[in-house]
Amino acid sequence: MHIVLDRTHGDVRATTVSDSDEIVRVDTVADLAAFVADREREHPRWVWDDTSRWYPQLLAAGVRVDRCFDLRLCHAILRASSLTADSDLALAGTGPWDAPPQQSGQVVSRPSHSTLFDLDQTSTRNEGADADGVAEFQLQRAAVAGCPEPARIGRLLAAESAGSLVAAEMRFAGLPWSSAQHDAILTAFLGPRPAVDGARPQKLQAALDLVRSRLEAPELNPDSPADLMRALGLAGLQVSSTRSWELRKLKHPAIEPLLEYKKLARLLASNGWVWRDTWVVNDRFRPDYVPGGAATGRWATSGGGALQLPRQIRAAVVADDGWKLVVADASQLEPRILAAMAGDRGMIEAGSAGDLYAGIVASGAVETRDQAKVAMLGAMYGATTGESGRLMPKLARAYPRAISMVESAARAGERGEVVTTRLGRSSAPGSSNGSWSEGVSSADATRARERSRAWGRFTRNFIVQGTAAEWALCWMASIRRRMDDLNDHGVLTDGPHLVFFLHDEVVVHAPAHLADRVAAEINEAAAEAGRLLFGALPAEFPLTIAIVDDYGQAK
DNA sequence: TCTGAAGGCGCC
DNA sequence: AAAGGGCGCCTTCAGA
Incomplete structure (x- = not known):
């Protein structure tokens, strides 16, 4: 009904x-x-x-x-x-x-x-x-x-x-949030909260002072890429951008405090005291999730930035007294999804012992675990160059079904065609302007070809990311039902309940005496999600589960 | 003065 | 270490 x-x-x-x-x-x-x-x-x-x-x-x-x-x-x-x-x-x-x-x-x-x-x-x-x-x-x-x-x-x-x-x-x-713990973390990194919100906390200011003196740029605003680029240039440092990983290559006494400044400034701006005043009330963080917000079916957020909660401050997520956080994440979810949806028995088998990448090495496809990981990422994202691009053919020989599935998704996207996930979510149609056509300059043709390849990388990833999102939705739906079964009160927050979700990871806030049962149910839910998507296929979706007092202790 | 793009970086 | 996919959000900056 x-x-x-x-x-x-x-x-x-x-x-x-x-x-x-x-x-x-x-x-x-x-x-x-x-x-x-x-x-x-x-x-x-x-x-x-x-x-x-x-x-x-x-x-x-x-x-x-x-x-x-x-x-x-x-x-x-x-x-x-x-x-x-x-x-x-x-x-x-x-x-x-x-x-x-x-x-x-x-x-x-x-x-x-x-x-x-x-x-x-x-x-x-x-x-x-x-x-x-x-x-x-x-x-x-x-x-x-x-x-x-x-x-x-x-x-x-x-x-x-x-x-x-x-x-x-x-x-x-x-999400249970300890404002006191959050404040302690911020203070340790940045120094005490300034009296005025716009002011730089002490440690941020100290890093900035060092940068300015070592670059001999007393007026430097490091938050302005243009200004920073200019100051670096005057100090004899040539860079194509001011990204941290670019700066890290440079040898200069200003670089270390500059990287420190960037890290601290980011923390302050994104998850500092102002953020907490806005998003945390009565020690609960209430972000605004947007189900289906991403094209692939993943969730997005529209405020609070819950899906970007940095590891630095996860220790501020603290269970209530007498409660625990049960933190579960699906190990190597996307490559396992890829193996399962392609029905690639070899790759499924490689994942059956627990570590999919180790299994790929054991099969002889590549030599090291790192190579296996980088090659799989390349397969799912469409790497063409570098080590990842070089390793792809080896992977394709060892696991032809899995690799040909993502390759054909990429080709379909390049032609402007639609691709579809396991349960039926389809990508938007692309424009099929990748092929050469008359009366178009070669520069335009090159641009069109690059656009078409970029769309192919999107559709290649879409089927994997989108199907992983479907698995996660089924997982969560099952967890939700199972948590209700463990709740004799019927009031959501009186029993174990979901409080956080991060693509392939969930956090359940649970009364301490139920934590072990909650963990077991979350495991069962993962198996159930696998069956819902892939039926009798022996694909496994192992979890890493931690029962902790604060989120910082997980992983 | 407001708006949108760009640069940058956090998460998966 | 970066490269490939998906996001949100902060600051700066140019243009209306």
Whole structure:
């Protein structure tokens, strides 16, 4: 059973749709939270335009749902997927369902934390009546039913939607954050917080003073690449950029403090005290996740930078008293995904002993673990030069199925064709202007060829990164369900719950006495995700799991 | 004065 | 050590 929620002229309408797609009931809803809590007992799948518009207020009211369809996210998948290319949905022109998300982050997340989960927030974002959710839902149902592999795409839609629930719940629960520990880290690196936010902390200023004196540039602004380049040039140092790795090659007394300055300035600007004042409230970091935000289906963030949380400050992520953090990351996820989706038994076998790269060495394909790693990265990213490019042919001989899969994805992209992940997410069409055509200057032709190759590198990576993202969504959906099974209270933050996600890594905040069981369930969830994507194939997705008091202790 | 691009760097 | 894919966010800087 499905219940479609949408708004018409300010009223919330709830349309109950049976599994045979018949509308069996329509309600006008006055108290949304009470309605959802009541009907949730029937275990429907809730259908709404955008989880980030509906779910936060339900969570704030203490109401959770088990399953949903996020119509906007699903629409994006169905419109582009090669599996549903013939559907009415895909053939129709673009409409309201193709619009980007409604900026949930800006309303919900910026410093106005007093209105964090304001029940009224959705109405302030509405401009006129919503698009018809019931009609869209029916179009989507038809698209799935009419496609050659409804199970694949259906699984993807369910996983994508489950991810949207996880994102909202992680934001609601927040990542446990010790402001005191964070402050200690910042102070150790930078010195005490300056009285004025714009001022440079003591250690940053000290590094800058050294740079300025050693370059004899008292007015130097090291944050300005142009200014810095000029000062370096006057000191006799020729560089093509001011990137750290370029500077590291230089021999000059100013370089060391300059690199130190860059490191500290980065920490201060990205995750310093101002960042904490903005994003951490009551010792909880609440970033704004954007499910499906990347073209490949990976998540993105639109505030807080959760997916770039530097290792330097992860020790500030501290479990509550009596609680633990269970940190799990999937080892060598993307190469394993590549092996599994290609059905390359040899590469799957190479990964079965635990370390895929060691297994590749053992098979005799390359000589060292480092070579194996670099060659695999080259295969997934499309390296053409350097050591990685040289090693590729060896890999191709040893694992022809895996390598030919990514190679043909690259060729397809170069021709402007669409490529598709395991569960059915397709890339956008590229422009097939890579071939030489008459009346085009050779410079233009070269540029067009480079564009086409670049798109080929994108599609090559798309199928691997996108399928890895699908695995991660299935993994998280399973973890979420399993955590609920371990929770006798029913209140999200009273039991073990997901608090962080980083592409191939999750953190669960768990009561200490449950930590071992949580770890076991996370392992089971990984195996379940593997089966969901690859069926009976013996592909393994081993995890590294740590039960710790703070995130800095993991890895 | 505001906006968008570019340089740079954090994460996977 | 960088090269290849995907991102977000900070600062500077040029142009409207």
